[in-house]
Amino acid sequence: EVQLVESGGGLVQAGGSLRISCAASGFTSEDYVIGWFRQGPGKEREGISYISSVDGSTYYAEAVKGRFTISRDIAKNTVYLQMNSLKPEDTADYYCAAGPADAVTTALSTGEYDYWGQGTQVTVSS
Secondary structure, three states: OOEEEEEOOEEEEOOOOEEEEEEEEOOOOOOEEEEEEEEOOOOOOEEEEEEEOOOOOEEEOOOOOOOEEEEEEOOOOEEEEEEOOOOHHHOEEEEEEEEEOOOOOOOOOHHHOOEEOOOEEEEEEO
């Protein structure tokens, strides 16, 4: 059974940085993508980044490009999201999700992902 566990959320001031983690386990296939999504208060869940287990390729939504960096530690089966220059509008619950590499696209659509973590809360104060 695939399990995804996020951690590292918290309260940070605007302009600050935070790194959140997604520990993954239970994959039976090596070809998958881990994506990060977020859902702010009163907003729909939006995809912000992904990283592929196949070749390590990454993708970022415009809202976070240049500020957020996704990376992975293969030995630890963990994916990280380093968030810099945080803004109050980055406040949200952040979720990691996993989907098959041959189904995930740059649309970062929630429907492309089969497994989800429980989320971690990030609050950016102004």
